[in-house]
Amino acid sequence: MSSEITIYVGLADLYAEHPDFKKFFDVYHPKMIEYIGKAMRYYADKNL
Template identity: 45%
Template sequence: MGNQYEEECRRSLAEEQAKSLAETNNWEHVDRPQVHQDWDVLYREIAACLDGSLPGDPQIQELVGRHFGIACRFYAPSRQAYVGMALFYAEDDAMREFHNSYHPRMVEFLGEAMRIFAERGVGFTS
């Protein structure tokens, strides 16, 4: 990925999240405890597969599809915003630490899997 594309993805994430937050009273509609529980279960499943799989493997892409589905409980991100989310996981210290608590390579692996998922475009409206 080039720097220009990554900047576009970061910008898309920021703009789309800000718009969604404003339109939904800070995601008032989201059952946050359930979302966190679902992500915990999912991240444990990904961590269990991580050492024997590649980010583009069908079973990993199925798990990333579930990740995308959970993210869509907040709002439906564009492909660029979803890649921006992967960049955010890698660049934000707290997010990196949180995700890597499941597996030391989780952020790197999940980020690549999310990029592949976004490239394939399944489930995206734009």
């Protein structure tokens, strides 16, 4: 795994684990952060 992918996926993990990010995204939908994490991993797998 390249460092670019590691950093990008790490950002997705940070979003999922940090309570402030979860609180921010929960305003839009309670499962929004899960969706964003999956989308970021998919993007990293296909494009980075």
